[in-house]
Structure formats: structure tokens, C-alpha cells
Amino acid sequence: MYRRDAAELNVAREQLVAYSARLVADGLAVGSAGNLSARCGDFVAITPSGIDYGELTPEDIAVVGLDGAEVDAPEVPSTETPMHLAIYAATSAAAIVHTHSPEVIALSASRDELPAIHYAIAALGGPVRVAPYVRFGSAGLADAARHALSDRRAAILRNHGAICYGRDLRAAYGNALLLEWLARVYRIALSYGEPRTLTEAQVAEVSAEARRRGYGTRRATRSAASRAPQRTADNASGRDTGGAGKPLGRVAVLGAHIVDVLGRPVESIPPGQGSARLTEIRATVAGTAAGTAVDLAKLGAQVTAFGAIGDDMLADLLVGQMRRHGIDTTGLVRKPGAQTSATMLPIRPNGERPALHVPGATALLDRDDLDLAALSGVRALLVGAPDALGGLVGDGLADAVAAAKAAGALVVVDVLRPGSTRAFDRIAPLLAQADWFAPNADQLLALTGEKELAAAIDRVLSSGTGAVAVTLGADGALVASRGSEPEHVPAIAVDVVDTTGCGDGFNAGLIAGLLLGASPVDAARLGVACGALVATGLGSDAGIADLDHALSFLAQTSPGPAARLRALAGPPAAAGIDH
Ligand SMILES: Nc1ncnc2c1ncn2[C@@H]1O[C@H](COP(=O)(O)OP(=O)(O)OP(=O)(O)O)[C@@H](O)[C@H]1O
Numbered sequence: 001m002y003r004r005d006a007a008e009l010n011v012a013r014e015q016l017v018a019y020s021a022r023l024v025a026d027g028l029a030v031g032s033a034g035n036l037s038a039r040c041g042d043f044v045a046i047t048p049s050g051i052d053y054g055e056l057t058p059e060d061i062a063v064v065g066l067d068g069a070e071v072d073a074p075e076v077p078s079t080e081t082p083m084h085l086a087i088y089a090a091t092s093a094a095a096i097v098h099t100h101s102p103e104v105i106a107l108s109a110s111r112d113e114l115p116a117i118h119y120a121i122a123a124l125g126g127p128v129r130v131a132p133y134v135r136f137g138s139a140g141l142a143d144a145a146r147h148a149l150s151d152r153r154a155a156i157l158r159n160h161g162a163i164c165y166g167r168d169l170r171a172a173y174g175n176a177l178l179l180e181w182l183a184r185v186y187r188i189a190l191s192y193g194e195p196r197t198l199t200e201a202q203v204a205e206v207s208a209e210a211r212r213r214g215y216g217t218r219r220a221t222r223s224a225a226s227r228a229p230q231r232t233a234d235n236a237s238g239r240d241t242g243g244a245g246k247p248l249g250r251v252a253v254l255g256a257h258i259v260d261v262l263g264r265p266v267e268s269i270p271p272g273q274g275s276a277r278l279t280e281i282r283a284t285v286a287g288t289a290a291g292t293a294v295d296l297a298k299l300g301a302q303v304t305a306f307g308a309i310g311d312d313m314l315a316d317l318l319v320g321q322m323r324r325h326g327i328d329t330t331g332l333v334r335k336p337g338a339q340t341s342a343t344m345l346p347i348r349p350n351g352e353r354p355a356l357h358v359p360g361a362t363a364l365l366d367r368d369d370l371d372l373a374a375l376s377g378v379r380a381l382l383v384g385a386p387d388a389l390g391g392l393v394g395d396g397l398a399d400a401v402a403a404a405k406a407a408g409a410l411v412v413v414d415v416l417r418p419g420s421t422r423a424f425d426r427i428a429p430l431l432a433q434a435d436w437f438a439p440n441a442d443q444l445l446a447l448t449g450e451k452e453l454a455a456a457i458d459r460v461l462s463s464g465t466g467a468v469a470v471t472l473g474a475d476g477a478l479v480a481s482r483g484s485e486p487e488h489v490p491a492i493a494v495d496v497v498d499t500t501g502c503g504d505g506f507n508a509g510l511i512a513g514l515l516l517g518a519s520p521v522d523a524a525r526l527g528v529a530c531g532a533l534v535a536t537g538l539g540s541d542a543g544i545a546d547l548d549h550a551l552s553f554l555a556q557t558s559p560g561p562a563a564r565l566r567a568l569a570g571p572p573a574a575a576g577i578d579h
């Protein structure tokens, strides 16, 4: 153990004793019930089993590794150690508080959820789930708690207690107190009849406003990078996005939501009833809107998604996966009888990707499905696949774009299909309103009917679009705006596994760069970096971890632009409203 860890662990021991005493004083537990822990790097300091909190001393606190191995345990570590470790593995938690507090236990006996009775529930990530009853100390309870905590900082364990986490012990404990208070308010509200609760959008609005105001961060430390919490591998992969660290603000995507099922490597489809053994099969969230939504969420945007999906298992999978990334999916409309848009992709050994596609529900999105009020306050709107949106391409889409523009949003358009001049005629009014159009080169040529990219770019710009980014696969991208020559941004060479979703990665990076205030070319460089990262793994959601990671990757080949972008982004995201 390093000396720094030892010093941190000593502080954690003292704090655990202090907060244990408060647990009893605040009525969150009696005797030795409940338990608390704090993570210091690869170690977890945790209260021991069966010692009354009144008698607890710092020396009694146990230290275990992240795998549960005892490192220093004068007393038996808490029986709930597996649950604490499972939560550290699945979230960005730096401290965990488990209570046996009466209001939540009473609620858990008859309800499946603590609804949004008060806006402060935004600090916990939204309505708090009640996990099914499983015996204390079991792996099953650890699992149940982990599931219930998905995108939340608190959960209720049926007939047992509460489990909360935070970026430090103070925050975790504050969440436990808040949860108990909310449960009490809910019980009182029930005595008047069926209470009115807040919608998901209202809670999301509170989170966004709290982030904008920097709640939970003291003035003196708002820009102090050194105070930023340690990122765990899972945090970096985009989980636990419930409100914290969203420097790009609110962004909306509208359009194609597709489930991709990919397998690799596929040399050829076996004849007859033959079979072939693959090394990997994945199902991912994809499509010009949904794929970009996931990448944007990873890069630090609070994303709201609009689109049509089926009422099938693919839709459940898509929604569940998007929610895991903290995306607001209330704008996704299920169309009875339709299947969710889906693609099967047998990926060749060289990364090429023939596609077998069912267009499905995407085209069924109606004007009435769009809650335009949800677009107020967005900083960017990506219209992903207007060429696949059926009737909406007329007035409905124009209304959505107008609503976003009224809020001052950046409007970016990308297409899904190979393109034709007829399709171009249909989307031309939309492009005239757009700030950016970002098709790939083949699509742009097919849409405009031109033979040269320069002429095709001119056609788009002269129709009113603010700027064009044309992606060129392994050759990078061209960036052009009215009155200036197109500029080439080279690709970043990577070992390609699968290029599915590179365009979505590019769009997400471009939008992130523009929202940070970068120049168009620097924003496109971030786009190219994100596109290359997506190519390094199987599926649209591969490669990108977070903005910090994408900038470090870009810095390997373009240190100057990466430094400029980093200066705009500020230090890696500090915690949000986790107070
Ligand atoms: N083989 C590759 N190597 C490195 N970077 C790549 C590669 N393929 C794509 N990229 C990056 O990703 C960006 C977008 O890729 P591409 O041009 O293939 O988009 P697309 O055809 O629109 O893809 P999608 O089907 O996801 O919409 C490119 O501009 C490039 O920067």
C-alpha cells in the first residue's frame, strides 16, 4: 500500500466513525444496523460487522481490496461488503451509506418506487426504485441493489433499508438523509389522496438548472481540477450519467433509432443450413439519431431523444441501453404493431459491413408525437435521418427545427440512406434551416447528383445551409462554409475492427466541439477523433469513453488542436448536484 493510500485511509476511518455516530443520532439506524464505506483508490474502508456505533473507533474500521480480499481487518468487515463492492464496480461512487431508516422501509413494504414528489429528488437521479427483497449479506442482494441504482444515486431495499452513494462520504450521507426526508414527505402527501408528482422532463430540467448553477460545488473549488473525483473505468464508459458532469449541456436528437446486431468475423454466409463460428456478437443502439445520442452522452451532453420505435423486445433493449447512458427517452414513441428499426451486420475480417435492414418504426414518427416544449433550452438539435422519416419531413420537422432555433440551438442534419436527387428535394427546406449538414461523400454526391465534391458542397451551401462537413471514411473529412475553400481534416489511423457508427461518432464529436466554442475545423478534428475511436471496436457504441479520453486520443496526432479544445472544455468534469 502506498503512503498516500494509507494517509487517505486514516482520514476515511475517522470520517466513517463520525458518520456512523450520526447514523444513529439522525434516526437512520439503531444499534449496529446499516453500514458505511469509503473508497480510496484500490481499497475500500468499511464499518465492521456487529459493533455498536457508540463503541466504534477508527481502528475497528476494516480495509478490503476491490475484490473483497481483507487487507487490514481487526474486526469482521460488514456483512454487506459484497453489496458495497458491487456498487463501486458499477458506478462512480466514492462512498456508500446503507441505512435501516424507518420511512423508506415502511414505503418499501407497499410500494415499488418513491416517485418524484419533490424536485430535490433530481439530486438522486430521479424516482427511487425499490429493489426486490433478498436476504442480507447475499450476492443476490448485491445484484438487486446494483440494478436498482442504475442511473440513480439512491435505491431502497425492500423490507430492509436504503443504499445511497456519492462522490464522498458527506455527499453519500446527505443523499441518505434526503431520501428519508422524501419518503416522509411522500407518506404525508399520500394522506391527502393521490399526490401529483413531477414528470421525468421536469426532474431533468431541475438537474440541468442545478448543473448550470454549479450546485454542490463550492465557489472556491468550482474550477479546481484537483478536486475532481477519480474516474472509475465504468464511469469513463458512460455509466452513472445521472446528472453529474454534463459540461455540454442539453442536446436533442431526432430521427432514426435502430438496433444493430453485429457479428464478426464473417468470411461468408454459409450455404444451405451451414453454420459458422464467430468470436463476437453484439446488439447495440445505433442509427443516425440514437447512435449519436449515445456518443454525445458519453462526451458529456444531457441528451433527449425523439423518434419512433416498435412495441417489441428490440425497443425495450434500445430504451434500456439509452437510459443506462442517462439519455432522456420520454420522446421515444412506441408504435403498436410496428417493429423497431433494426439491422443485421455480418462484419467482414477487414471491418467492412454489409447490412441487412428492416426500416421499421422510424418512418412512423408523426408531428403529434413531438413535444416541442421539450426542445426549449436545448443547445443543439441533431436531425438524424430526415431521409428516413416519412411524412414528418414536411411541416413537422420544420416546426421542431424552428422550436430549437428559437431557443438559440445549433441545428445539425445527417442522412441515413444512400441518397437520390428526389430525396434531396424533400430535405432541401430542412437543409436551408440547418447550421450544418454532415453526410458522407457518397451520400452527398448521390443527393446532389454532382460528380465532384466541391460542386456538391457549393449546391448545399447555396441552398442556405451554414456549413458542410463531408466525411470520407478512412480519408477523414472536408469542412466547408460559405465564402471559404473546403478544408481537409485527415483521419487518424487506427486498427479497424468495425466502421459501423463512425459517422455517428463524427457527428457527436463535431457537435461537442461546436458547443465548446471551437472553430469549425477544430470541431471537425474532434469529430474525426471520435469517428476513429468508434472504428476500434464492434458496433456504434464502441471506442469513445468520455471527452477527456477523446481529447487525449486527439492529442497523440494533433496536440495543438487538442490543447485548444481542452482549454475550452475546462478541467475534467467535476461532480454535479450531488449535494
Ligand atoms: N477506417 C477508418 N480509420 C480511421 N477513421 C475512420 C475510419 N472510418 C471512418 N473514420 C472516421 O469516422 C468518420 C466518419 O466515417 P464515415 O465517413 O465512414 O461515416 P459514415 O459513412 O457516415 O458512417 P455511418 O455509417 O456511421 O453513418 C470519418 O470522417 C473518419 O474521420
Ligand SMILES: [Mg+2]
Pocket: 414, 415, 416, 439, 440, 503, 504
Ligand atoms: Mg453517416
